Amino acid sequence: xxxxxxxxxxxxxxxxxxxxxxxxxxxxxxxxxxxxxxxxxxxxxxxxxxxxxxxxxxxxxxxxxxxxxxxxxxxxxxxxxxxxxxxxxxxxxxxxxxxxxxxxxxxxxxxxxxxxxxxxxxxxxxxxxxxxxxxxxxxxxxxxxxxxxxxxxxxxxxxxxxxxxxxxxxxxxxxxxxxxxxxxxxxxxxxxxxxxxxxxxxxxxxxxxxxxxxxxxxxxxxxxxxxxxxxxxxxxxxxxxxxxxxxxxxxxxxxxxxxxxxxxxxxxxxxxxxxxxxxxxxxxxxxxxxxxxxxxxxxxxxxxxxxxxxxxxxxxxxxxxx
Amino acid sequence: xxxxxxxxxxxxxxxxxxxxxxxxxxxxxxxxxxxxxxxxxxxxxxxxxxxxxxxxxxxxxxxxxxxxxxxxxxxxxxxxxxxxxxxxxxxxxxxxxxxxxxxxxxxxxxxxxxxxxxxxxxxxxxxxxxxxxxxxxxxxxxxxxxxxxxxxxxxxxxxxxxxxxxxxxxxxxxxxxxxxxxxxxxxxxxxxxxxxxxxxxxxxxxxxxxxxxxxxxxxxxxxxxxxxxxxxxxxxxxxxxxxxxxxxxxxxxxxxxxxxxxxxxxxxxxxxxxxxxxxxxxxxxxxxxxxxxxxxxxxxxxxxxxxxxxxxxxxxxxxxxxxxxxxxxxxxxxxxxxxxxxxxxxxxxxxxxxxxxxxxxxxxxxxxxxxxxxxxxxxxxxxxxxxxxxxxxxxxxxxxxxxxxxxxxxxxxxxxxxxxxxxxxxxxxxxxxxxxxxxxxxxxxxxxxxxxxxxxxxxxxxxxxxxxxxxxxxxxxxxxxxxxxxxxxxxxxxxxxx
Numbered sequence: 109x110x111x112x113x114x115x116x117x118x119x120x121x122x123x124x125x126x127x128x129x130x131x132x133x134x135x136x137x138x139x140x141x142x143x144x145x146x147x148x149x150x151x152x153x154x155x156x157x158x159x160x161x162x163x164x165x166x167x168x169x170x171x172x173x174x175x176x177x178x179x180x181x182x183x184x185x186x187x188x189x190x191x192x193x194x195x196x197x198x199x200x201x202x203x204x205x206x207x208x209x210x211x212x213x214x215x216x217x218x219x220x221x222x223x224x225x226x227x228x229x230x231x232x233x234x235x236x237x238x239x240x241x242x243x244x245x246x247x248x249x250x251x252x253x254x255x256x257x258x259x260x261x262x263x264x265x266x267x268x269x270x271x272x273x274x275x276x277x278x279x280x281x282x283x284x285x286x287x288x289x290x291x292x293x294x295x296x297x298x299x300x301x302x303x304x305x306x307x308x309x310x311x312x313x314x315x316x317x318x319x320x321x322x323x324x325x326x327x328x329x330x331x332x333x334x335x336x337x338x339x340x341x342x343x344x345x346x347x348x349x350x351x352x353x354x355x356x357x358x359x360x361x362x363x364x365x366x367x368x369x370x371x372x373x374x375x376x377x378x379x380x381x382x383x384x385x386x387x388x389x390x391x392x393x394x395x396x397x398x399x400x401x402x403x404x405x406x407x408x409x410x411x412x413x414x415x416x417x418x419x420x421x422x423x424x425x426x427x428x429x430x
Numbered sequence: 431x432x433x434x435x436x437x438x439x440x441x442x443x444x445x446x447x448x449x450x451x452x453x454x455x456x457x458x459x460x461x462x463x464x465x466x467x468x469x470x471x472x473x474x475x476x477x478x479x480x481x482x483x484x485x486x487x488x489x490x491x492x493x494x495x496x497x498x499x500x501x502x503x504x505x506x507x508x509x510x511x512x513x514x515x516x517x518x519x520x521x522x523x524x525x526x527x528x529x530x531x532x533x534x535x536x537x538x539x540x541x542x543x544x545x546x547x548x549x550x551x552x553x554x555x556x557x558x559x560x561x562x563x564x565x566x567x568x569x570x571x572x573x574x575x576x577x578x579x580x581x582x583x584x585x586x587x588x589x590x591x592x593x594x595x596x597x598x599x600x601x602x603x604x605x606x607x608x609x610x611x612x613x614x615x616x617x618x619x620x621x622x623x624x625x626x627x628x629x630x631x632x633x634x635x636x637x638x639x640x641x642x643x644x645x646x647x648x649x650x651x652x653x654x655x656x657x658x659x660x661x662x663x664x665x666x667x668x669x670x671x672x673x674x675x676x677x678x679x680x681x682x683x684x685x686x687x688x689x690x691x692x693x694x695x696x697x698x699x700x701x702x703x704x705x706x707x708x709x710x711x712x713x714x715x716x717x718x719x720x721x722x723x724x725x726x727x728x729x730x731x732x733x734x735x736x737x738x739x740x741x742x743x744x745x746x747x748x749x750x751x752x753x754x755x756x757x758x759x760x761x762x763x764x765x766x767x768x769x770x771x772x773x774x775x776x777x778x779x780x781x782x783x784x785x786x787x788x789x790x791x792x793x794x795x796x797x798x799x800x801x802x803x804x805x806x807x808x809x810x811x812x813x814x815x816x817x818x819x820x821x822x823x824x825x826x827x828x829x830x831x832x833x834x835x836x837x838x839x840x841x842x843x844x845x846x847x848x849x850x851x852x853x854x855x856x857x858x859x860x861x862x863x864x865x866x867x868x869x870x871x872x873x874x875x876x877x878x879x880x881x882x883x884x885x886x887x888x889x890x891x892x893x894x895x896x897x898x899x900x901x902x903x904x905x906x907x908x909x910x911x912x913x914x915x916x917x918x919x920x921x922x923x924x925x926x927x928x
Contacts, residue, residue, distance in 0.1 A: 112627075
């Protein structure tokens, strides 16, 4: 007992110091110390606003990440707005003190066009991402060349089988960037497939996320010779594949999707899809901020920046098609 | 050294322990206090932002209402209020609007720009009103109202986001604060344990030495002064007590040793005195024996000399010779009294005694002397030693016995022992008597006066040579004669000091 009391104070002192150090470390690594002022965010020169759809697709998440990543390395800060749930914010750009905006104009409506025109007239640089709904001297485009996209889809489609291939190209209001007046995707398909391109019908889905299901049923039931359905929206892709599974037509009707959603990748791995067209949203976001920064600092930038596409290919079915 | 004393004192130690415990306690409570301040800071920041935005919203509201009144009825007072509030709002806006990476700061910056635009629109509307451009200011007012609502919405957004953020911070903080509280609770328990163990350690450093001292005191009180010194390492005060205790113990031990030494010395003196008394007693006994043996030796000596002369005159040679020897014997007996005398003196005395005995017992006693003459002058022996021994043989050895008895005296030197032997061929001495004779004692004589002379000689030998156990030997057996041996160690000084 006496030996215990001989050493106990030292042991307790060490324990006290240990717990004290742990406690201090807990306080130090927290931002709450009263004497430690909150670390000031680095001052930036430019403030840009990005207007994106509110959908929680990985495409937009990555686009956002790309933009934020760019803002951290560049002399600018970014505020994000949801274009569909807060359209007024676009109208208020001219009053908000922004040095430029990036917009993913998935809807080409009058209000959006008018707002962009006002912004452009106010001398605020506008970078349109993927979809170029307004073209003038102060607007810029960042995105994919739709003709190239068409060529990539064509190359992928020819892997579905030999002979002529009948295809349905499903545009979507959810991704209007691929819908162009000059039908660049169809031109790309034609240029790649040539004589192997059979019948090509185009369809359009609305903003309703389930719209693609009905359209898929309609296409399959109304078109017996249909070989491939080409979708231009990730959500439509998922819905259409599920419809084909439900109809037990996997392999009979091939699907070329759009986007790299995890479930899309899973479908590809399982052989439920022929492949998917993937854009690089991170690069798109990063390039958009970089373009705005160039405009702010130099006064000009490239009017068109192609961020490219990539193709994810699944198992090629032997003897697929007709 | 002084510093060490101060730091090791009980008072200083208690002070140190108190301070250490208090420091730990203060630090522990300090952390809780810091956490509380952080809570206040979170609340303060939120309240400050909220209050400022609320103020801006209030000013916007104050503009909107008089503007409507002004546009409706062209009220100059409303205009004045409007202009005043507009200026107030303008002043309330910060000039510096830095662009930061923080979302809330960006929102606030946006609000400031929106308010700027709002104020511009207000001025434009006032100008349009003054210009009576009804449609224009109506449209502008409508547009401005949209902006006003948008600003209100943004302010609400900022409040909501700020609140959510602060709530998030608050939750994070609460988790941290709970952790800190848990640490603090553990710390408080540890501090209590630390203080208690420190106290017990300190008590032990005091109580254990005190206990040791009490045990030592018990041993000392039982008379054990050989216990080792108490060696304690305690506080200065206890160390002093232990040192003083050790010093006291050693002093008492030393004092007692001194007393013992004095007592021993006194005991030795007493023993010496007893010895001296015994010696005196022996001498007195010897004198008594002598006196018993001789009555007025000087008178007798003179008378004997007269008798010698008378015998010579009467030509009685044998009588003259006898008388002369008798006279010599008396002369020997009345010698100067010394404890030790040259061996020759004893020898000469014995020779005279022998001559007398030869005359007295010419047919029954044969006396033999076997002595190396050079030994007689080299050595000394206790006075009145030889004659009593021989006399003892004459008186007792041949009692109730007929025929010739022989008494032999021999003196030999066997380095370092001077061996004096008186041997007779008489009836011997009983073993019991031999044992009694050879027993050293200091009390009165045990045996009958018949052997008093021999016993006196033996006891004197023991007295003079207390360390020599075999200074006297008696070899005797029934009808086998007796040999009395006096073995004087010539290398040992006789103990003759009074």
